[in-house]
Amino acid sequence: MPNLPSRGPLAWAAALAAGLCQPLGLAPFNLWPVSLLGLIGFFALLIRPKAQLAALAFAFAVGMYGLGVSWVYVSINTFGQAPVLLALLLTGLWVTFLALVFALPYGLWQRRLPGPLPLWALPPLWLLGEWLRSWLFTGFPWLYAGYGHLTSPLAGWAPVLGIFGLGLIIATTAALALALWQRQPGRWLALAGVAGLWGAGAALQQVAWTTPAGPVRTVAMVQPNIPQQHKWDPDWLMPTYDRLLTQSKALWGHNWLVWPEAALPTLMSEAQPFMARQAEVARESDTSLVTGVIVNEPHVIERDGRRLLGQRYYNSLVVLGMGQGVYHKQRLVPFGEYVPFDQQLRGVIEFFDLPMSVLHRGPANQQPLMLGHTPVWPAVCYEIVYPDLIAAGARRAEAILTVSNDAWFGRSIAPIQHLQMAQMRALETRRPVVRATNNGFSAIINARGEITAQAPQFELTSLSGSLLPARGNTPYMLTGSWPVVCLSLLALTLLIWRAKRARP
Structure with missing residues (x-):
């Protein structure tokens, strides 16, 4: 030229x-x-x-x-x-x-x-x-x-x-x-x-490409809008619980109710009493409640020839009430959830010591979550941007659920980019996608990648709508x-x- x-x-x-x-x-x-x-x-x-x-x-x-x-x-x-x-x-x-x-x-x-x-x-x-x-x-x-x-x-x-x-x-x-x-x-x-x-x-x-796996499910989610600087502040634990409970009052009775990534800002072992009460409310309301939480599990480590009891931490989703399943995030964000070369970098600046940068990767071949009788493939935050990971998981599910906390990105273009990628996963798999976030953009996306309901960004609010689960595989899901x-x-x-x- x-x-x-x-x-x-x-x-x-x-x-x-x-x-x-x-x-x-x-x-x-x-x-x-x-x-x-x-x-x-x-x-x-x-x-x-x-x-x-x-x-x-x-x-x-x-x-x-x-x-x-x-x-x-x-x-x-x-x-x-x-x-x-x-x-x-x-x-x-x-x-x-x-x-x-x-x-x-x-x-x-x-x-x-x-x-x-x-x-x-x-x-x-x-x-x-x-x-x-x-x-x-x-x-x-x-x-x-x-x-x-x-x-x-x-x-x-x-x-x-x-x-x-x-x-x-x-x-x-x-x-x-x-x-x-x-x-x-x-x-x-x-x-x-x-x-x-x-x-x-x-x-x-x-x-x-796919066929409806009816009936229509009613879906609701809470967008608690917790400021990122207070996300892991112990003084904000009870205010966070209050926001989740207050916004959820009118949502019990939906088939699915979703709280976002790490919605409970504490370890699962410490949140058990609170989670047990919400599981009971969910059962009484005939609702499948999904919440993000950091799951901690005992883990034996060897150090200097001695066997010590330690802990593993996972960024997880847990189903309460009318359903079952626990999912541990498989694709972690460098520096946000784990620190490469942590022995050299930790302590250099505060960025390398973020609160949840000690997480472990979940195992492969995990099972879908069961929300009522519907198998749903979970994706925690960043995982939704991996197309082959989602396509493989969606083969065993009738819908996709992704949770996120995009407060890390402020008023930048990242959250809307993230939402667009979730829309593409719906289009590739012809599965509806539920996207629950801390501060936006929470949305319900149909199997054609179209947003049917969306919550505004940076607001304490809730969102409700419906979706139609889908069965069958697109060519991309198979190959x-x-x-x-x-x-x-x-x-x-x-x-x-x-x-x-x-x-x-």
Whole structure:
């Protein structure tokens, strides 16, 4: 493409600007055409002669994460008590780390094949980059391109290919658009390809994939709006209980009543009398009560050749009343729930000593919660952003329940991004999703990813509505992300083989 720099500061600035476009396609902006144009511009930079792939990808990712996860600063400064300059430094280091991970596939390609990057290598590289970021170093599956397409024609692909498949289609659209712009041979075939992908997405939206598992369930949740600075303050224990009980008075009798993540700000062993009373009320009201609580269990540890009785702590959900089940969170948030290299980092600043940063990971292969006679797959906070984890669990359930405490992020864009990801999980699995939070956004999402009830943010309130459980599996639930990952790996392998053969 003319007028685009191929290397140096101007090219990096152009890549940075393209990266800034990516979060604009997601909540709360939802300008997906802008992010698509940014992706086309990024791809155009990458295929220029002598393009510095790793540097361009790094600059693009700095723009994308610098805007899209700027809310990290709020957590570090406001609730981690880090001074402004230190919070800015730590946020910058986090963005830099994410940008380096983003640039890794492009750097590896250029190291392996120093020549020009083929246009058709761009979609599989993009897909493998998104997939890599879902598991490397425990993963940070945030800011995926597909989240901006909940309401676009491409939404029909979500139950078939999942969020990674959507990303592959969006990247393929960008590559095809670039082929049209460059007037490459077969450009009309490229136009037909774009029309086919988007038209098929629109047609797939009409497929139900799952069937109702009635009857309709009535659902209610309490949003206690506890200030984060008081969340674990012992003086706030009774006021927290009072808020939960006062807001719940009019909600008993619903099929399901949900309190949010760690709604009981104490250990389960200490909350047992309170929980026993609420279990009795729930049984009398024919209600399944679900509450978040920190479960502590005895655990034998060995130290200096001696066996000592210690404790394990889990971020958990517990069902009381008309139902049963306990779920321990499996995917923990680094620094928030556990501290990597804790021996070196604890005590350095308050951010590395947050109250619940000593949690343990729950075991794999846990069972769904039973709310009455309905199996429900739980996801605690950050877990809802892991698409394959939710898809696998939802196969054994008829609805999804996620609880969160997004007070960590203040008035940033993180809570609405988090809600949008929960909507995508509903669309991928065609299961309704209940999302109960401490201070918003609490919501009920139907099996098409549409919000049917939502509570305002930063208010002490309750929310009630209804949902229809669903039975059956979408194609994505059966296969997970492996088909698109393997397809992309195969495509890159063939492109590498072809490029090597073409060398003199």
